[in-house]
Amino acid sequence: MDSILIIDDKHAILESLEMFFTEKGYHVLTADRGRDGLRRFREHDPQVVILDIRLPDVDGIALLEQIQEAEHPCKVIMITAFQDMETTIQAMKLGAYDYIHKPLDVDKIEKAVERALYTMKIDQEPPLVAEITQPPNPEVIIGKSDRMGKIFQTIGMLSQNRAHVLIQGATGTGKELIARVIHRNSLYAREPFVTFDCSAVVETLLESELFGHEKGAFTGAAQSKEGKIALAGNGTLFLDEIGELPRVMQRKFLGFLQRNAYDRVGGTHPLRSRCRIIAATNRNLTDRVREGKFRQDLFYRLKVVMIHVPLLVERRSDIPDLVRHFLQKINWELGTEIFNLEKGVMDLLVSHDWPGNVRELENVLVEAVVRSRGNVILVEEIENILSSSSPFATIPLTHYSLPYMEKEHIRKTLERLNWNRTETAKVLGISPPTLRKKIRKYAIEPAA
Structure with missing residues (x-):
């Protein structure tokens, strides 16, 4: 029989909650003082404690801290008649499972108790995710599907040469990660890997950012500056959103690819470069060429090798492995201990369409971990997160x-x-x- 300890100095609350939960089949213990409650907690090891914040003899927050230090698992539901921001934050920080304001709604209390007990039960099941003792590799691509297998083969072939690469895929599919893995497995892995987002720089500064400039080349150029190409050295220059490159810059960049040489803005002596170019886009460059918005000759120069990254919905079989990987990564980075999923969570994640692809999956898991009140992610939490980000929420x-x-x-x-x-x-x-x-x-x- 599950046991509940209620600690509150209001006898009416003690009596009503004791009667209510006893009728529901729980073993109920009560205490009207904090010290007496702590003693009863140590003697009986209840699964759930309903604890008032303000007690006549001890501070409820201090009592919560002592309860949380106990060896046996327990969920603490804090109750209070005072809405205090600092106290609420402190209680949740110390591990309170829930925080409920008075006057008490017995249905709300019952639901909190049931959720707490259910979470404890799942916490004791074999973990889905193993705890790791060292940081996860940030440059690993997760996937066993056929589409990803072909990408791995292409990466292997690219590791032996400096061929330029064009990576095409929707936002959030992991284009930069693929570029980094290509670089890490290449013969020049110890050389720099430099990134440049073509859509994040105003057009007037693009040439200077890519090629660099000489002192006095334009107003404000107080000193010479190396561009991204020079910074890449003999390594890799990753150009994200290459489809957004203006036509004027497309011509100048094509000249660099043809000659492996470039001029700084205001420079008079050509500079050579052996860096590899890996470009990425979420647009269909074939259509952009057809529309006259992207140079055909530059397109062919870039697509020496072309990698199409599939949508997450096109490789649903990879989602379970991605979930395990992300949970390990999130636990390590946030210092959390979420090792399990409620039955049904994985099916929910696999069946979702993921318009934001792998990036959206990771963000949803981060939010679920942060919101989790135990060591397990519940179906209800995932449903709430997915529904709040649904594109249909605002459709008339x-x-x-x-x-x-x-x-x-x-x-x-x-x-x-x-x-x-x-x-x-x-x-x-x-x-x-x-x-x-x-x-x-x-x-x-x-x-x-």
Whole structure:
């Protein structure tokens, strides 16, 4: 029989809660003083303690701390008539399972007790995730699916040469991680790995950031500065969002790739470079070339080897391994001890569509770990996190018509597959001609 210890100086609360939980089949202990409550706790080892913050003889927070130091597992639910920010934060910091304000709602108390006992039960099950004693490798790609296996083979081939690489995939799929693994497994792994986001720098500074500049080259150039190419040395320059590079810079960067030499802004002597270029984009560069927004000759120079990174929804079989990896990583970085998942959590994670891909999965797990009140992640917590980030939460009811939903589903699938119509038709389960008809019917166009 599960036991509950109630510590409160209000006899009416003690009597009502004792009667309520006794009728529910619990073994109930009570104490109207903190010291007496601590003694009864040590004598009877209850599974749950309902503890008032303000007691006549001891401070409830201090008592919570003593209870948490005990060897046997116990969940403490704090109750108080005073809403004090500092006290609430301190109680949760010390490991309180829940914090409930008076006047007490017995249904809310009962639910908290049931959740606490259920969490304790799962805590005692064999762990899904092993505890690690050293930092996890930040540059490891998780995946056993066929799509990822082909990427691993390509990385192996690239490790023996300096061929330029173009990585194409949706946001959050892990393009930079793949670039880092290529570099780490190359013959020049000890050389620098330099990153540059082409979409994060204003157009007027792009040339200076990439190629560097000489002193006095422009207003404000008080001294010479090396660009990203020079900083990469004989290593790797990773250019993220290469599809956002302006046409003028595309021409200048193409010249660098053709000659392996470049001029600083304001410079007169060409500088040579042997760095490898790994470019990444979440856009379909073939379409960008067709639209005249990306130079065809630069596209071919970059795609000596091309890697297509699959969406997470296209490799669902990898999600369990990703979850285990991320939980180990999160536990190490946050100092937490979340080693298990409630039954049903993994199925929920595997079946979710993950529009933000691997990055979204990791972020959801971080939030779930932070919000967890035990050593286990519950289904309810995952459902709350996923529903709060659902894109449908703000859609008006008028947008729930079937034609609208079909149009949006097709549009989002096209975007997530970088407007690859053949792959989109496969995912949607329709023929390419049918997809083309629906695109015309709904006037679906790529985002500008």
